[in-house]
Amino acid sequence: xxxxxxxxxxxxxxxxxxxxxxxxxxxxxxxxxxxxxxxxxxxxxxxxxxxxxxxxxxxxxxxxxxxxxxxxxxxxxxxxxxxxxxxxxxxxxxxxxxxxxxxxxxxxxxxxxxxxxxxxxxxxxxxxxxxxxxxxxxxxxxxxxxxxxxxxxxxxxxxxxxxxxxxxxxxxxxxxxxxxxxxxxxxxxxxxxxxxxxxxxxxxxxxxxxxxxxxxxxxxxxxxxxxxxxxxxxxxxxxxxxxxxx
Amino acid sequence: xxxxxxxxxxxxxxxxxxxxxxxxxxxxxxxxxxxxxxxxxxxxxxxxxxxxxxxxxxxxxxxxxxxxxxxxxxxxxxxxxxxxxxxxxxxxxxxxxxxxxxxxxxxxxxxxxxxxxxxxxxxxxxxxxxxxxxxxxxxxxxxxxxxxxxxxxxxxxxxxxxxxxxxxxxxxxxxxxxxxxxxxxxxxxxxxxxxxxxxxxxxxxxxxxxxxxxxxxxxxxxxxxxxxxxxxxxxxxxxxxxxxxxxxxxxxxxxxxxxxxxxxxxxxxxxxxxxxxxxxxxxxxxxxxxxxxxxxxxxxxxxxxxxxxxxxxxxxxxxxxxxxxxxxxxxxxxxxxxxxxxxxxxxxxxxxxxxxxxxxxxxxxxxxxxxxxxxxxxxxxxxxxxxxxxxxxxxxxxxxxxxxxxxxxxx
Numbered sequence: 104x105x106x107x108x109x110x111x112x113x114x115x116x117x118x119x120x121x122x123x124x125x126x127x128x129x130x131x132x133x134x135x136x137x138x139x140x141x142x143x144x145x146x147x148x149x150x151x152x153x154x155x156x157x158x159x160x161x162x163x164x165x166x167x168x169x170x171x172x173x174x175x176x177x178x179x180x181x182x183x184x185x186x187x188x189x190x191x192x193x194x195x196x197x198x199x200x201x202x203x204x205x206x207x208x209x210x211x212x213x214x215x216x217x218x219x220x221x222x223x224x225x226x227x228x229x230x231x232x233x234x235x236x237x238x239x240x241x242x243x244x245x246x247x248x249x250x251x252x253x254x255x256x257x258x259x260x261x262x263x264x265x266x267x268x269x270x271x272x273x274x275x276x277x278x279x280x281x282x283x284x285x286x287x288x289x290x291x292x293x294x295x296x297x298x299x300x301x302x303x304x305x306x307x308x309x310x311x312x313x314x315x316x317x318x319x320x321x322x323x324x325x326x327x328x329x330x331x332x333x334x335x336x337x338x339x340x341x342x343x344x345x346x347x348x349x
Numbered sequence: 350x351x352x353x354x355x356x357x358x359x360x361x362x363x364x365x366x367x368x369x370x371x372x373x374x375x376x377x378x379x380x381x382x383x384x385x386x387x388x389x390x391x392x393x394x395x396x397x398x399x400x401x402x403x404x405x406x407x408x409x410x411x412x413x414x415x416x417x418x419x420x421x422x423x424x425x426x427x428x429x430x431x432x433x434x435x436x437x438x439x440x441x442x443x444x445x446x447x448x449x450x451x452x453x454x455x456x457x458x459x460x461x462x463x464x465x466x467x468x469x470x471x472x473x474x475x476x477x478x479x480x481x482x483x484x485x486x487x488x489x490x491x492x493x494x495x496x497x498x499x500x501x502x503x504x505x506x507x508x509x510x511x512x513x514x515x516x517x518x519x520x521x522x523x524x525x526x527x528x529x530x531x532x533x534x535x536x537x538x539x540x541x542x543x544x545x546x547x548x549x550x551x552x553x554x555x556x557x558x559x560x561x562x563x564x565x566x567x568x569x570x571x572x573x574x575x576x577x578x579x580x581x582x583x584x585x586x587x588x589x590x591x592x593x594x595x596x597x598x599x600x601x602x603x604x605x606x607x608x609x610x611x612x613x614x615x616x617x618x619x620x621x622x623x624x625x626x627x628x629x630x631x632x633x634x635x636x637x638x639x640x641x642x643x644x645x646x647x648x649x650x651x652x653x654x655x656x657x658x659x660x661x662x663x664x665x666x667x668x669x670x671x672x673x674x675x676x677x678x679x680x681x682x683x684x685x686x687x688x689x690x691x692x693x694x695x696x697x698x699x700x701x702x703x704x705x706x707x708x709x710x711x712x713x714x715x716x717x718x719x720x721x722x723x724x725x726x727x728x729x730x731x732x733x734x735x736x737x738x739x740x741x742x743x744x745x746x747x748x749x750x751x752x753x754x755x756x757x758x759x760x
Contacts, residue, residue, distance in 0.1 A: 165668060165753050186672045193670020204665045204757065208365050220354045221670035266669075 473560020
């Protein structure tokens with residue numbers, strides 16, 4: 104896939120999110136204005152409780168904003184109902200979670216086929232072929248018929264990446280994908296994500312670790328529900344670090 | 350998402366929790382199994398009784414002395430009630446509404462051949478009765494008018510009696526002991542099984558005239574006859590005639606309490622049977638309904654547990670693009686698959702048990718046949734599936750309504 108130059112894929116305007124508990128409002132995100140282009144590799148970085156996961160859930164259509172606007176490819180998403188949101192999740196986005204979230208007592212192959220069932224349109228034989236391709240791309244062909252609980256943590260996360268790839272989504276969200284892995288496995292997973300980025304995939308990585316975030320070409324820092332920095336390239340990051348050091 | 354995928358997911362979920370699935374199904378298995386078994390037994394019994402009734406012929410009338418029929422503890426057959434006399438029989442013969450009047454006398458006495466004995470019943474009866482009771486001869490001949498007029502010492506044996514006395518030997522022409530007298534065997538009857546729970550194959554038939562001489566009875570123990578026209582008219586004629594002859598006045602309620610005889614027709618037996626059958630069916634339906642409701646609650650309970658247990662899975666499926674209706678269908682289909690499998694297993698067990706019962710019952714009731722009640726099977730299965738559907742809806746809806754983020758975070 105040739106790398107396309109940034110056409111705006113995601114745009115949020117004054118996006119806010121609050122949680123309500125017995126009429127008690129807990130604001131989590133404030134006026135998030137954000138543009139992410141097609142093919143970008145972006146890290147959303149922030150400490151625990153900063154609202155980064157909430158932002159990812161909204162951007163990934165798992166949750167809806169309390170106010171503000173969210174446009175995907177220029178199209179407003181506010182009026183969409185639950186079924187339409189599910190359809191977007193099935194076709195346009197996918198997720199890699201910290202805790203892998205693979206189905207237990209199920210083979211690698213069946214786990215990777217799963218999104219294709221909800222994606223629709225493919226016959227079972229075609230689904231299997233697509234799933235095997237995705238499994239091959241994360242180097243687990245020889246484990247395709249293993250049960251997921253027979254695999255190491257790193258391998259399980261690679262299965263989760265294969266599952267995220269199989270529907271060829273526009274955006275892959277990775278929520279602390281290395282959080283449960285040892286450093287070697289974590290490095291391998293990040294290499295795979297970088298490889299996917301090089302192939303043209305849009306990747307949004309959510310993490311609290313600077314070292315993990317730095318695998319991306321752009322880091323959006325969030326603190327207390329607000330974007331506090333948007334570092335577009337390496338030099339700017341260095342500059343900000345130097346500033347911090349001073 | 351296609352229904353095929355949903356069914357595969359449901360089967361996998363059931364397979365993953367086999368023992369729990371089995372225990373959940375048990376209520377349905379027992380309920381459906383009981384329905385299939387009971388209705389099949391009901392059908393078989395109905396078959397036996399209807400077979401006896403049709404063997405008797407739709408126009409056959411039976412008449413006993415006393416106020417109780419054979420179903421009332423066998424009073425009519427055993428008692429030496431003297432209400433029906435031969436002059437009554439002669440009077441009955443003059444009625445135009447009945448024909449083929451066959452009086453019977455029950456003779457007591459030991460039955461033997463050499464050292465072999467049989468506990469069969471000895472019946473003196475006129476040849477007309479063969480037609481009334483629709484029996485056939487297997488070998489030899491029936492006794493005839495000549496045997497009657499000459500009061501010969503001849504006997505026709507039921508097949509079981511013949512086996513008791515002769516084993517594999519040919520009984521024809523042999524001389525057997527009946528109450529200390531010698532009789533020549535002239536025929537063996539075909540097997541007819543039981544009629545009103547009495548083994549009709551275990552009997553020795555001798556000419557009525559011979560029985561009359563032996564017993565010195567001026568009364569009869571039973572009479573069979575055929576209606577020439579309307580059965581009800583025939584019954585009324587018999588009752589009117591006998592009440593007049595016996596000076597019986599009807600009680601004020603118009604019942605038959607004062608009668609010293611009892612008239613029964615095949616049609617009456619059929620009515621009693623169908624009344625019993627309706628009652629039995631209602632009873633079984635109630636049991637089935639209760640057991641299916643109990644089974645259904647079990648299903649609902651387990652499905653609720655499954656929803657809680659698989660909250661993360663539900664969250665994941667939603668994150669992967671499952672619509673609420675996909676999740677709803679997944680759990681609903683799982684509940685229905687559980688109950689349908691339970692229904693099929695229950696049906697199979699019901700059939701198996703029925704088969705065993707038939708094998709045993711055949712020893713006592715020759716006419717007892719293996720009759721499956723397909724209608725009841727289909728209804729039981731459909732009800733099981735409907736139970737799954739009804740009791741699966743609540744858990745499935747709960748699953749479908751889960752918030753994906755909360756579900757994914759669920760520990």
